[in-house]
Amino acid sequence: MKPIDLLAQGQVNIWMVEDNSRYRKSLEAVVNSADGMVCRESFSTCEEALVRMEEAPLPDVILLDIGLPGISGIKGIQRFKSFSMDIHIVILTIYEDNDVVFDALCEGASGYLLKDSSPEKIVDSIREVLQGGAPLNMRIAHKVLQLFSRIKGRRPDYGLTDREKEILQYVVSGMTKQQIADTLFLSFHTVNTHIKNIYKKLEVNTKAAVVSKAYRENLFNPDV
Amino acid sequence: MKPIDLLAQGQVNIWMVEDNSRYRKSLEAVVNSADGMVCRESFSTCEEALVRMEEAPLPDVILLDIGLPGISGIKGIQRFKSFSMDIHIVILTIYEDNDVVFDALCEGASGYLLKDSSPEKIVDSIREVLQGGAPLNMRIAHKVLQLFSRIKGRRPDYGLTDREKEILQYVVSGMTKQQIADTLFLSFHTVNTHIKNIYKKLEVNTKAAVVSKAYRENLFNPDV
DNA sequence: CTGAAAATACCACGAATGTGCGATTGCCTT
DNA sequence: AAGGCAATCGCACATTCGTGGTATTTTCAG
Numbered sequence: 176m177k178p179i180d181l182l183a184q185g186q187v188n189i190w191m192v193e194d195n196s197r198y199r200k201s202l203e204a205v206v207n208s209a210d211g212m213v214c215r216e217s218f219s220t221c222e223e224a225l226v227r228m229e230e231a232p233l234p235d236v237i238l239l240d241i242g243l244p245g246i247s248g249i250k251g252i253q254r255f256k257s258f259s260m261d262i263h264i265v266i267l268t269i270y271e272d273n274d275v276v277f278d279a280l281c282e283g284a285s286g287y288l289l290k291d292s293s294p295e296k297i298v299d300s301i302r303e304v305l306q307g308g309a310p311l312n313m314r315i316a317h318k319v320l321q322l323f324s325r326i327k328g329r330r331p332d333y334g335l336t337d338r339e340k341e342i343l344q345y346v347v348s349g350m351t352k353q354q355i356a357d358t359l360f361l362s363f364h365t366v367n368t369h370i371k372n373i374y375k376k377l378e379v380n381t382k383a384a385v386v387s388k389a390y391r392e393n394l395f396n397p398d399v
Numbered sequence: 400m401k402p403i404d405l406l407a408q409g410q411v412n413i414w415m416v417e418d419n420s421r422y423r424k425s426l427e428a429v430v431n432s433a434d435g436m437v438c439r440e441s442f443s444t445c446e447e448a449l450v451r452m453e454e455a456p457l458p459d460v461i462l463l464d465i466g467l468p469g470i471s472g473i474k475g476i477q478r479f480k481s482f483s484m485d486i487h488i489v490i491l492t493i494y495e496d497n498d499v500v501f502d503a504l505c506e507g508a509s510g511y512l513l514k515d516s517s518p519e520k521i522v523d524s525i526r527e528v529l530q531g532g533a534p535l536n537m538r539i540a541h542k543v544l545q546l547f548s549r550i551k552g553r554r555p556d557y558g559l560t561d562r563e564k565e566i567l568q569y570v571v572s573g574m575t576k577q578q579i580a581d582t583l584f585l586s587f588h589t590v591n592t593h594i595k596n597i598y599k600k601l602e603v604n605t606k607a608a609v610v611s612k613a614y615r616e617n618l619f620n621p622d623v
Numbered sequence: 624c625t626g627a628a629a630a631t632a633c634c635a636c637g638a639a640t641g642t643g644c645g646a647t648t649g650c651c652t653t
Numbered sequence: 654a655a656g657g658c659a660a661t662c663g664c665a666c667a668t669t670c671g672t673g674g675t676a677t678t679t680t681c682a683g
Binding site: 575576577591594595598604605606 | 638639640641642643
Binding site for chain 1: 639
C-alpha cells in the first residue's frame with residue numbers, strides 16, 4: 176500500500192468489495208498500477224467494509240460486487256451512501272438481470288460494469304465516474320434505454336379530446352370540479368360534463384380511479 | 400457516394416438529419432472515411448428524410464439532430480421507427496436538457512451524443528449501436544442514472560402507521576371507503592378515521608390528491 | 624352548405640366524501 | 654401505575670361527486 180502522502184497529492188482512494196479473492200487481488204493490482212489512484216482497502220463482504228468505514232478515511236470510489244454473502248451489494252449501496260453521498264459506487268458484477276440492474280441504479284450506483292470488462296476499461300470507468308460520468312457496460316446501457324422506452328411505451332388511446340386531456344391534468348393534480356371551473360373560466364356544469372365523458376372513455380367512475388389510471392398508464396401530455 | 404456493391408459487402412448505411420449544413424458535411428466526411436460505413440443520404444429536415452424513406456433502401460443508423468425546423472427530432476424518432484423498428488436512431492445534438500433527453504430516450508433512441516463529441520467517438524458510437532449497445536455521452540449517462548435514483552429515491556416520511564399505509568394502497572386502487580371497510584372487515588367509520596388521519600399527515604384533503612401524491616412521491620410498499 | 628363532433632351550459636338527486644368531535648380498547652414504554 | 658400511540662367505532666352535517674338527462678353554440682371536414 177502506498178504511503179499516505181500520496182493521498183494528499185490527489186491520489187484517489189478506491190475501495191473494493193468482492194468475495195472472490197483471486198479476482199479481488201488481480202483487480203487491486205490493476206488499480207494500484209494506474210496513475211492517480213490507489214486501492215487502499217479491500218474486503219470480501221459489505222459488513223467488513225462498513226465496519227472499516229467507521230474509522231478509516233472514506234473512499235472516493237467503491238468497486239462493488241453484487242452477489243455477496245451476507246448483506247447484498249444492493250443493500251450495501253444504501254449503507255455506503257449513508258456515510259456520504261459523495262462516495263461513488265461502481266457495480267462490478269456478472270449479473271445483468273433487469274431487476275438487479277434496475278435496483279442497483281435506483282439505489283444510486285454511479286456505474287455498472289460486467290466482470291468481463293478489461294482492466295483498462297475498469298480504470299477508465301473510475302476516471303469517468305470522478306469526472307461526473309456514469310460508465311455503463313454496453314449491454315447494460317442498452318437495457319437501461321429499453322426501460323425508458325417501456326415507460327412512455329404503448330399508451331392506450333382512449334380517444335380523449337384536447338379539452339378532456341387538459342381537464343384530466345387538473346383532476347390528476349387533485350383539484351375539485353369547482354376549482355377547475357374557476358381556473359379555466361368555465362361553468363361548474365361544463366367541467367362536470369367533461370369529467371363525465373372522461374369517465375366513460377377511461378371506463379372508471381371516481382376521480383381517484385382516474386388519477387390512478389392516469390399515472391399507471393402515463394396518460395399525460397402529448398397524445399392520450 | 401460509393402457504389403452500391405459496397406452495401407452488399409456489408410457496408411452499413413448511415414443517414415443524417417442535421418440542419419447545419421457545414422456540420423453535416425464534415426460529419427458526412429467523417430462517416431465516409433470510416434471503415435464499413437457510408438453516409439448514403441443526408442438531409443436538413445425530418446420531412447425530407449421521411450419522404451426519401453418511402454423509396455430508398457432503409458438506413459441502418461440515423462444520426463439525428465433535435466433542434467430542427469419543422470418536425471422536431473423527437474417526433475422524428477417515432478416516424479422513422481414506424482418504417483422499421485430495426486432502424487437505430489442516434490441523437491446528436493447540443494441539448495442536454497432533462498426533458499429533451501428523457502423524451503428522446505422514451506421514443507426509442509438508441510444513443511445520445513452531444514455535438515462536442517469527437518469524430519472518432521461518433522464513429523465508435525455507431526459501431527456500438529450496431530453491436531446492440533447504447534452509446535451515451537458521459538453527462539447524459541449521468542442524467543439518466545439520476546432519473547433512476549429519483550424513482551426509488553428520497554421518499555419523504557410522513558409517519559404513516561402500518562394500517563394507514565395499508566389503507567392508502569386501497570385508496571390508491573380506487574376503492575370506496577365502504578369497499579375498503581368490507582375488504583378489511585372494518586367499520587366504515589374506522590376506515591373514515593384512518594383516511595382522515597392520512598389526509599392530515601399528507602396534508603391533502605381529497606382522495607384524488609392522495610392518489611396523486613402517492614404516485615408522485617412513490618409512497619408505496621416498503622416504508623412510507 | 625351541412626352534418627358530426629366538440630365544447631359549452633344547466634338541472635336534479637342520491638351516493639360518497641370531508642370534517643369536527645368524542646370514545647373504547649389494547650399495547651408499549653417509562 | 655401512568656401516559657402515549659395505534660386501532661377501533663360512532664354521529665352529524667355540509668360539501669362534493671357521480672349520473673341521468675337536455676340543450677345551445679363552435680368548429681371543422683366533406
